[in-house]
Amino acid sequence: MGDTVVQDGRPGTGRRGVRAGLAVVAAGAAAGLAVEFHILGWTSIPGGSCGGRYRPCPDGTTPTLILAFALTFVGWIALLLTIGKFTDRRPGKALPAVLAVAGVLLALWPGRQAYLWMRGPVLGLAWQAGPDRPSSVRAEGVWTVGAHGSTVVRVRGDALVAYDARDGDRRWTLRAPVRESVCGMSEGVADGVGLVAFARYEKPCDTVWGVDTRTGRKLWERTYPGVAGFTSGSDGLLAADGDTALALTDTGVRAYGLADGRPRWTADLRGKRAAGACAPNVVSAAGGTARVVVTCQAGEKGSGRVVTLDTATGERRGSRALPVESPVDTAMVVAAEPFTLLLEERYERGVAAVLAYPGDGDDGDPVRIPLSADDEDLVPRQTSGEGFTARPALRATVGGGTLVVATAEPGGYAADHVSAYSLRDGRRLWRAGVDGVAGLVSSGRDRVAVLGERGRLWTFDTADGDRIGEADGVMVGTNRLTERTQLLRTHDTWIVVNGQGTKEPPLYGLR
Numbered sequence: 001m002g003d004t005v006v007q008d009g010r011p012g013t014g015r016r017g018v019r020a021g022l023a024v025v026a027a028g029a030a031a032g033l034a035v036e037f038h039i040l041g042w043t044s045i046p047g048g049s050c051g052g053r054y055r056p057c058p059d060g061t062t063p064t065l066i067l068a069f070a071l072t073f074v075g076w077i078a079l080l081l082t083i084g085k086f087t088d089r090r091p092g093k094a095l096p097a098v099l100a101v102a103g104v105l106l107a108l109w110p111g112r113q114a115y116l117w118m119r120g121p122v123l124g125l126a127w128q129a130g131p132d133r134p135s136s137v138r139a140e141g142v143w144t145v146g147a148h149g150s151t152v153v154r155v156r157g158d159a160l161v162a163y164d165a166r167d168g169d170r171r172w173t174l175r176a177p178v179r180e181s182v183c184g185m186s187e188g189v190a191d192g193v194g195l196v197a198f199a200r201y202e203k204p205c206d207t208v209w210g211v212d213t214r215t216g217r218k219l220w221e222r223t224y225p226g227v228a229g230f231t232s233g234s235d236g237l238l239a240a241d242g243d244t245a246l247a248l249t250d251t252g253v254r255a256y257g258l259a260d261g262r263p264r265w266t267a268d269l270r271g272k273r274a275a276g277a278c279a280p281n282v283v284s285a286a287g288g289t290a291r292v293v294v295t296c297q298a299g300e301k302g303s304g305r306v307v308t309l310d311t312a313t314g315e316r317r318g319s320r321a322l323p324v325e326s327p328v329d330t331a332m333v334v335a336a337e338p339f340t341l342l343l344e345e346r347y348e349r350g351v352a353a354v355l356a357y358p359g360d361g362d363d364g365d366p367v368r369i370p371l372s373a374d375d376e377d378l379v380p381r382q383t384s385g386e387g388f389t390a391r392p393a394l395r396a397t398v399g400g401g402t403l404v405v406a407t408a409e410p411g412g413y414a415a416d417h418v419s420a421y422s423l424r425d426g427r428r429l430w431r432a433g434v435d436g437v438a439g440l441v442s443s444g445r446d447r448v449a450v451l452g453e454r455g456r457l458w459t460f461d462t463a464d465g466d467r468i469g470e471a472d473g474v475m476v477g478t479n480r481l482t483e484r485t486q487l488l489r490t491h492d493t494w495i496v497v498n499g500q501g502t503k504e505p506p507l508y509g510l511r
Contacts, residue, residue: 028103030075037068060119132501141391148491172216184237220261233389236282265314387499430465439487
């Protein structure tokens with residue numbers, strides 16, 4: 001058998017030509033990867049800049065750009081050298097160019113897969129709503145309604161605006177009365193009906209609407225003696241449960257038919273005058289049971305109680321004294337069922353805790369979870385910025401008998417952990433570190449999701465704190481947050497609702 005003979009008659013030249021051609025293809029692949037990694041690396045940076053404490057670069061950006069620069073030098077130099085050697089054996093320009101382009105094309109799919117592996121899972125921007133107009137408005141609260149939360153109703157001071165959770169399109173807008181602003185709203189909706197209240201400037205919150213959240217139609221309107229102390233956005237003034245609407249007054253609670261607004265019953269909860277000046281502070285309802293927090297003040301002394309009523313009839317079921325001795329500064333409902341209350345009294349050695357009331361009777365003290373412990377402080381409220389005053393965007397949620405709440409190390413400047421506490425005995429179940437808490441929401445049965453301030457989303461098992469999915473959290477491809485935000489979960493979309501919707505969108509979807 002003889003050696004391989006090609007056109008110039010020299011043995012082995014054909015094999016060397018094939019090897020030279022393959023070298024051109026390989027060099028073209030390296031050059032193609034350089035271009036691809038440059039494009040993928042630079043376009044993955046939100047807003048064109050990242051790095052530092054407040055805006056870290058997405059995972060994979062650094063190794064992608066390092067490979068891009070390395071392959072730029074290696075690939076292009078190799079391409080020039082291999083094309084030179086190939087043309088020495090096979091003169092012409094067309095074939096080397098074809099081989100180089102073939103190498104570039106062959107590298108595109110593997111390069112994309114390598115980038116995705118380095119980057120890890122990312123939630124991308126699925127849609128965003130148009131900016132708020134006028135620019136001075138702020139969100140007062142938000143509802144999710146429909147099957148799997150298909151509609152998001154963002155309640156502003158001047159209007160209720162409903163968005164389709166699939167694409168962010170506006171479904172309807174319901175304007176507030178002229179010269180009146182939203183001052184209260186129900187925590188949720190019942191049978192598709194939500195409650196919203198309005199007040200004029202420096203006047204009590206005394207006009208309530210029943211709103212069909214599916215169509216944006218006002219079903220009914222009632223004027224009632226509002227609470228004189230609440231003239232701007234305040235939580236806990238309205239509640240919807242079953243077929244009953246509840247509205248807080250200076251003396252107690254008034255009930256209306258949820259569908260038609262017809263008066264049902266009235267409860268006077270002021271109690272004995274010996275207790276001092278008493279007034280209802282918060283109303284909450286779920287499962288046919290309404291709970292009203294009544295607080296009293298006599299000089300520098302304070303007291304209070306939680307009154308339990310039958311939602312349908314107004315019949316009193318029980319009353320429990322609040323564990324306070326000085327005036328109450330904060331009484332805020334964390335969850336209606338089981339009834340969970342954030343309570344802070346004025347005296348610095350007084351109660352500052354989350355109280356859980358597992359039963360309806362008069363017996364037993366509530367389970368107390370202090371806001372300040374030896375190794376961490378609970379931070380259930382967002383303390384900066386404006387917005388979400390009619391229905392606060394709490395950084396706490398209750399599910400499965402467990403409170404999951406944002407926490408900070410003693411002396412810390414921001415909430416950088418989430419902790420879970422049992423509502424049965426108040427003991428801490430688990431604690432997990434995060435990079436700040438911009439939003440926190442129950443995302444399913446026994447699951448809670450946390451949106452970090454630096455662009456990650458974690459999902460935890462509420463029972464034991466195990467991370468579900470990626471161990472280090474899923475990167476959020478866009479992190480368009482304002483000072484106050486709320487995280488929602490619909491069927492297949494994470495929705496971020498901003499308190500302010502001018503510089504950043506009022507809400508946007510992530511998938």
